Each structure stands twice: as C-alpha cells, then as structure tokens.
Amino acid sequence: GAGVSQTPSNKVTEKGKYVELRCDPISGHTALYWYRQSLGQGPEFLIYFQGTGAADDSGLPNDRFFAVRPEGSVSTLKIQRTERGDSAVYLCASSSDRADTQYFGPGTRLTVL
Amino acid sequence: QKEVEQNSGPLSVPEGAIASLNCTYSDRVSQSFFWYRQYSGKSPELIMSIYSNGDKEDGRFTAQLNKASQYVSLLIRDSQPSDSATYLCAVNLPGNTPLVFGKGTRLSVIA
Numbered sequence: 346g347a348g349v350s351q352t353p354s355n356k357v358t359e360k361g362k363y364v365e366l367r368c369d370p371i372s373g374h375t376a377l378y379w380y381r382q383s384l385g386q387g388p389e390f391l392i393y394f395q396g397t398g399a400a401d402d403s404g405l406p407n408d409r410f411f412a413v414r415p416e417g418s419v420s421t422l423k424i425q426r427t428e429r430g431d432s433a434v435y436l437c438a439s440s441s442d443r444a445d446t447q448y449f450g451p452g453t454r455l456t457v458l
Numbered sequence: 459q460k461e462v463e464q465n466s467g468p469l470s471v472p473e474g475a476i477a478s479l480n481c482t483y484s485d486r487v488s489q490s491f492f493w494y495r496q497y498s499g500k501s502p503e504l505i506m507s508i509y510s511n512g513d514k515e516d517g518r519f520t521a522q523l524n525k526a527s528q529y530v531s532l533l534i535r536d537s538q539p540s541d542s543a544t545y546l547c548a549v550n551l552p553g554n555t556p557l558v559f560g561k562g563t564r565l566s567v568i569a
Contacts, residue, residue: 378556378557387462387548388546390558404556438557440554445490445553445555446504447557448504449501450501
C-alpha cells in the first residue's frame, strides 16, 4: 500500500514568512509524528498526534510552531514568522495502534533565506 | 533527559566484511529499539526492530540488545557498497511514543 507522503518536497521562503507543511500518513495509522532533522543530526521530535488530538507537543521549540490533524488523518505543521534557524528537513512518521514501528515519509526540506 | 549515543564515524569496512554499529541509551525504561538506514538526501528507512534481550537476525542484519548494559548493536554481514549510508539508532518508551534518535553512524563500504 501507499506509504507516508509529504508535500511540498522542498520549500524556500523568506525570513518572517508563514509556511505550512503537509503530511498524509499510511491509511489506518492513528499515530502521527513530526520530527525535524538538521544536517549531521538525528531526527528530533516535535509533536505527536493520537487521532485528532496532540498527545505530546513537548518538542515544539516555541509558539511559532503549531500543528493540527482535524480529521485524524492528514496533518499540517504550521510555522509562523520563519527564522533562518528553522531551516531543516521536516519529517513525518506514522504508526498503527497494534505496533509501535514508525514509518517515515520523504520529508520536506525547508530553507529560510 | 533521554539520550541515545552513537559514534558518528565514518566507519569504513571493506566489501564482504562485517560492519559493527553500536548504540547506548540512557533511559532504563526504554522498551523498543530500532535501527534505521538513511541514504544521503533521503528519509530514514526501518531495517530492524528489537524488543527482547539477545539477538535478532534478518538476512545479513543482526540486531543485538543488552538491556542490563543499555546497549544495542547492529551487525551487517557480507557488507556491500550499497550498505554505505548513515545508520540511526532509535529507542522509545512503551506504547506509541516519540522516538529518541542518536546522531547516526556513517558507514562506508569500500569495494
């Protein structure tokens, strides 16, 4: 079946702009995770959804970052007033109720100029 | 604070040799352990998961877990140039919880 998909694959924006990154999880997966990966680092957790609700948002770096999953499937990560330090690859992963294995999407490479 | 430590490498091995990748973790209640492979410019791809002490084999890959020592390793037998990638160790707590990743070990298999 189809894996996790993310759009756009690349996003270039200017400092101070607003961006939205989209994740479409594997069908039937109730858990959805957002991670951020900087060059030479492992992915770092941002936020985790179980169904429609954010079960853990402790990884969001500040209040410029927000994510939603209104219907329990697709999720959108929103970043306000982007800063150059937000440049990274944003990864989405999903897992099912019955197993904790997380499967990653291809990522969105965000570049803030 | 939960931490996962890996040697960043690069680890260079000749083609056909065994590559040994190591990882330690700080949180004793960690329950699930994963190895992901990440090619340059690509997203992490799951290779192995292990939950119990001992060895788990899948093809050329063997994962080893020692919870008492808080240590997990990945052995790659008959290494191929196509195995050249960064290998990420990840752990999580019981249930659907966020993964904590190490920084990854870069493996280079020399033909």
